[in-house]
Amino acid sequence: MRINDLEKLENEGLERLTSLERRRFLQLGLAVTGVYLGGTILSLTPVAEVQAAELVPEVGQYPYSPHYAMVIREKFCIDCERCMEACVKTNDVPVYGFRTTILERRRTVAGGAHETIFMPVLCNQCNRPPCVRVCPTTATWKDKKTGIVVMKPSRCIGCKTCMTACPYNARYFKEENRAVDKCDFCWESRLSKGEKTTACAEACPADVRVFGDLADTKSRVFELLHTPETIIWVLRPEVGALPNVYYVNV
Amino acid sequence: MNKLLAGVLPQEGGLEASVSGKYTAAIGLCGLLTLVGVAAGIHSLYAGHEHTFGVSREVPWGVLIAAYVFFVVTSTGLCIVSSIGHVFGFKNFNPIAKRAVFMSIATIVAGFLVIAFEIENSWRMPVGNVIGANATSNIWWMGTLYGAYLFFMLIEFVMLQKNDHKTATAFGLAGLLTGVAAHSNLGAVFGLLNAREFWHGPYMPIYFITSAAMSGCVAIIFFTYIAYRANNWKMSSEMEKAMEGVAKVGALMMAVIIFFTCWKMISGISGHPPGKYEAIMTLLSGKYALNFWGGEVMLGMVIPFVIILAVRGKSMPMLFAASLAGMIGIYFMRYDLVIVGQLVPHYHGMGLVDYPELLSYTPSLHENLVVVGGVAFCVMLFLMGEKLFRGHVAEDH
Ligand code: SF4
Numbered sequence: 203m204r205i206n207d208l209e210k211l212e213n214e215g216l217e218r219l220t221s222l223e224r225r226r227f228l229q230l231g232l233a234v235t236g237v238y239l240g241g242t243i244l245s246l247t248p249v250a251e252v253q254a255a256e257l258v259p260e261v262g263q264y265p266y267s268p269h270y271a272m273v274i275r276e277k278f279c280i281d282c283e284r285c286m287e288a289c290v291k292t293n294d295v296p297v298y299g300f301r302t303t304i305l306e307r308r309r310t311v312a313g314g315a316h317e318t319i320f321m322p323v324l325c326n327q328c329n330r331p332p333c334v335r336v337c338p339t340t341a342t343w344k345d346k347k348t349g350i351v352v353m354k355p356s357r358c359i360g361c362k363t364c365m366t367a368c369p370y371n372a373r374y375f376k377e378e379n380r381a382v383d384k385c386d387f388c389w390e391s392r393l394s395k396g397e398k399t400t401a402c403a404e405a406c407p408a409d410v411r412v413f414g415d416l417a418d419t420k421s422r423v424f425e426l427l428h429t430p431e432t433i434i435w436v437l438r439p440e441v442g443a444l445p446n447v448y449y450v451n452v
Numbered sequence: 453m454n455k456l457l458a459g460v461l462p463q464e465g466g467l468e469a470s471v472s473g474k475y476t477a478a479i480g481l482c483g484l485l486t487l488v489g490v491a492a493g494i495h496s497l498y499a500g501h502e503h504t505f506g507v508s509r510e511v512p513w514g515v516l517i518a519a520y521v522f523f524v525v526t527s528t529g530l531c532i533v534s535s536i537g538h539v540f541g542f543k544n545f546n547p548i549a550k551r552a553v554f555m556s557i558a559t560i561v562a563g564f565l566v567i568a569f570e571i572e573n574s575w576r577m578p579v580g581n582v583i584g585a586n587a588t589s590n591i592w593w594m595g596t597l598y599g600a601y602l603f604f605m606l607i608e609f610v611m612l613q614k615n616d617h618k619t620a621t622a623f624g625l626a627g628l629l630t631g632v633a634a635h636s637n638l639g640a641v642f643g644l645l646n647a648r649e650f651w652h653g654p655y656m657p658i659y660f661i662t663s664a665a666m667s668g669c670v671a672i673i674f675f676t677y678i679a680y681r682a683n684n685w686k687m688s689s690e691m692e693k694a695m696e697g698v699a700k701v702g703a704l705m706m707a708v709i710i711f712f713t714c715w716k717m718i719s720g721i722s723g724h725p726p727g728k729y730e731a732i733m734t735l736l737s738g739k740y741a742l743n744f745w746g747g748e749v750m751l752g753m754v755i756p757f758v759i760i761l762a763v764r765g766k767s768m769p770m771l772f773a774a775s776l777a778g779m780i781g782i783y784f785m786r787y788d789l790v791i792v793g794q795l796v797p798h799y800h801g802m803g804l805v806d807y808p809e810l811l812s813y814t815p816s817l818h819e820n821l822v823v824v825g826g827v828a829f830c831v832m833l834f835l836m837g838e839k840l841f842r843g844h845v846a847e848d849h
């Protein structure tokens with residue numbers, strides 16, 4: 203059978219698989235993700251990958267408290283760039299740099315028309331941040347309490363390895379500080395001073411950027427991410443950085 | 453102090469460097485170029501890379517990193533080559549060992565000089581590296597191990613001068629081990645970045661070590677030949693044997709590198725792996741095709757390989773031609789490796805508007821001056837070494 207044909211097969215579900223059988227695969231470090239043709243064809247994948255693919259952590263298993271996260275309601279963004287302005291003002295971002303920006307995607311839709319989608323991007327405050335791993339002097343680290351990836355400018359030697367390592371282009375070298383600068387969910391400028399949300403979320407007129415504590419089951423970010431049937435995605439999941447910025451279209 | 457130096461500097465024997473106006477002029481020119489490079493470097497630290505360098509937020513590593521990689525690969529390679537003779541006891545290789553040890557020190561020092569200007573706050577390193585030590589960071593390991601490596605190589609060199617071969621061998625082995633560890637970490641600096649498909653994978657550390665061995669062979673032929681030629685020294689038959697041996701090892705390493713490169717390219721295009729494919733195509737048929745085919749493949753692999761095989765390692769002028777082509781080709785290899793690895797933009801393949809298919813980077817004047825300064829500094833150390841250490845001639849032992 204060709205691979206293309208395989209893809210068209212219907213997954214018959216995992217119910218018919220005995221737990222003994224499943225455990226056997228688990229011992230091999232593989233998880234069963236599908237059963238086809240009455241069990242003659244199994245779809246297997248490494249356990250680690252299944253866990254990595256679970257973008258949103260299980261309820262009650264948030265590593266941080268508060269576990270800050272941002273949900274971006276992508277289709278509502280109108281590219282007014284007020285978020286960027288607010289960020290620049292709040293965090294002293296120089297003209298040659300940015301902490302957040304808006305990317306633009308275009309595709310042709312049925313009938314020959316074009317659809318334009320604006321995609322706000324910022325540091326994902328990754329749960330497995332490559333930038334933190336590579337820094338030789340721990341000038342950047344993941345805050346133990348909040349999970350925010352922060353910088354200590356006076357420790358930064360300016361090797362720029364973190365900039366090469368970040369999959370999201372979220373870092374730049376700020377000459378004024380002689381250090382790399384990045385979005386910290388406004389920790390320095392606002393949250394640490396008692397404010398409840400980031401400058402960009404506050405400035406957004408279209409309610410695109412929803413900021414909050416994922417560990418709080420009553421928060422809006424929690425609700426958005428745990429509404430049945432919503433599709434949630436993150437950028438470049440294949441790099442395994444596990445972002446805390448999620449995208450939805452509701 | 454004088455007594456100490458007297459123990460290290462050979463007072464007699466060996467080969468006497470011809471003292472001529474040319475020698476003084478060469479030292480002067482190298483010194484001047486070094487000063488210009490250092491001045492450009494200091495100015496760029498003062499004014500900020502944003503204004504003086506061609507690097508950007510998307511392509512943060514430029515030609516200085518490439519030059520640094522070039523120097524440390526050569527240094528590690530020279531250390532490997534020197535150890536064949538006097539750590540592992542292949543006597544044939546002894547005549548080149550002293551010069552190789554000396555040049556491995558000269559090249560790594562030149563590498564440090566260049567990287568000091570790429571790192572915007574290098575003065576924070578000594579303290580930051582200790583109080584902030586990060587065991588998961590390959591850069592940290594590389595820096596620390598190369599520091600130790602330089603220390604071991606210096607002691608080895610001093611012991612060689614004092615004819616204390618037992619201690620020299622011990623430190624030579626220590627230098628070799630730390631050098632190889634440091635060097636594979638340099639490969640891992642690139643190889644462990646999931647976000648950069650062109651680099652990502654176990655290939656990098658393996659490739660780095662092999663190409664170090666190749667660079668070491670090429671470099672020792674290059675420097676030995678120039679030293680003998682410029683001073684009108686006559687090569688002993690042992691030395692010619694050693695050159696032949698090292699050329700053959702070099703050719704073998706080139707064969708391995710050719711093999712690696714073929715498969716790297718094939719695996720990069722078959723099935724169009726996203727991110728990697730675009731980078732590989734830039735080398736094969738895009739903006740960097742001349743660098744790749746002309747620099748890396750012809751100068752760096754095919755020409756030296758063919759020459760060495762054709763003369764069976766025996767004709768010194770031909771070996772020099774091979775090593776000259778090799779040195780230039782290897783420089784292209786480092787440059788392409790560092791730069792092309794960063795050219796595929798982060799959000800490629802998402803159908804973004806006003807978003808480059810491929811990023812670009814051109815070294816600025818400041819950057820080029822620093823690189824020239826580093827090269828000049830290395831050449832100056834080489835020239836001074838030949839005179840001070842009387843042609844690095846090995847005594848029998
Ligand atoms: S988005 Fe980039 S800078 Fe932010 S935490 Fe992840 S890797 Fe680090």
Ligand code: SF4
Nearest residue numbers: 337358359361362364
């Ligand atoms: S540039 Fe600064 S923060 Fe980034 S890896 Fe280097 S020392 Fe760490």
Ligand code: SF4
Nearest residue numbers: 279280282283285406
């Ligand atoms: S402020 Fe809101 S709507 Fe405007 S560009 Fe930013 S995210 Fe989009």
